[in-house]
Amino acid sequence: QSVLTQPPSVSGAPGQRVTISCTGTRSNLGEGYDVHWYRKFPGTAPKVLIFGNNNRHSGVPDRFSGSRSGSSASLAITGLQAEDEGEYYCQSYDSSLNAHYVFGTGTKVIV
Amino acid sequence: EVQLVQSGGGLVRPGGSLTLSCAASGISVSDDGFVWVRQAPGKGLEWVAAITSSGRYTYYAISIKGRSTVSRDIAKNSLSLRLSSLRAEDTAVYFCARDVGNYFDFWGQGTLLTVSS
Numbered sequence: 001q002s003v004l005t006q007p008p009s010v011s012g013a014p015g016q017r018v019t020i021s022c023t024g025t026r027s028n029l030g031e032g033y034d035v036h037w038y039r040k041f042p043g044t045a046p047k048v049l050i051f052g053n054n055n056r057h058s059g060v061p062d063r064f065s066g067s068r069s070g071s072s073a074s075l076a077i078t079g080l081q082a083e084d085e086g087e088y089y090c091q092s093y094d095s096s097l098n099a100h101y102v103f104g105t106g107t108k109v110i111v
Numbered sequence: 112e113v114q115l116v117q118s119g120g121g122l123v124r125p126g127g128s129l130t131l132s133c134a135a136s137g138i139s140v141s142d143d144g145f146v147w148v149r150q151a152p153g154k155g156l157e158w159v160a161a162i163t164s165s166g167r168y169t170y171y172a173i174s175i176k177g178r179s180t181v182s183r184d185i186a187k188n189s190l191s192l193r194l195s196s197l198r199a200e201d202t203a204v205y206f207c208a209r210d211v212g213n214y215f216d217f218w219g220q221g222t223l224l225t226v227s228s
Contacts, residue, residue, distance in 0.1 A: 033213070034213060034214075036213070036214035036215075038156075038215075040150075040156070044220075044221075045206055045208075045218035045219065045220055045221055046148075046156065046206070046208075046215075046218060047218070048214060048215060048216055051212075051214045051216075052212075052214075057216065087155075089155065089156050091156075091158075091214065091215075092213075093213045098172070098173040098176075099158075099172065099173075100158065100161050100170040100171075100172075101146065101158040101161065101213070102158065103148075103155060103156040103157060103158060104155070105155055106155035106156065
């Protein structure tokens with residue numbers, strides 16, 4: 001199944017800035033489909049942070065921002081806080097026969 | 112307040128079947144598309160099924176294609192995912208979520224399906 005590739009983990013000290021990359025293929029980000037970002041804590045449902053490449057979902061602080069260029073995208077977290085520690089996933093539509101939506105491999109943010 | 116309340120998980124033997132349910136409130140299942148996403152133990156998120164807002168079209172990941180059915184009941188304002196010929200690798204927490212333009216804004220709380228003998 002097609003997937004979006006993310007680094008397994010990123011880490012930073014409180015107050016620092018971290019970025020998470022998301023690399024797609026020709027059937028998803030490379031074809032121009034939007035990327036969206038979610039955060040997931042253990043035992044809870046994912047929550048959308050960024051939709052449509054760079055739009056913050058309702059209630060998401062402006063410390064979170066998204067960008068996208070070609071087949072790649074990034075999520076940046078500035079002013080890192082202990083509560084930001086969790087798993088982050090990118091997601092997009094995929095036009096290949098055996099997919100419809102695809103998620104990234106996931107990145108653990110360590111504060 | 113929008114809520115998606117899930118039920119139907121449990122322990123099933125390999126080869127068995129199970130239906131997962133997702134009851135919606137605050138929104139109508141006839142107005143939007145919905146998806147099912149799962150997370151196996153220690154693994155990442157995996158999209159597995161989708162149903163469009165019209166209910167006319169359904170899509171499945173190759174991992175469950177041919178042995179699963181996603182459907183909706185407008186009268187009950189609910190969704191369901193029926194999984195058959197279950198395998199150990201289907202063990203996961205399953206989430207339903209609303210699709211609002213190729214991304215998912217409201218999620219159910221998740222329900223655990225364990226496939227084991």
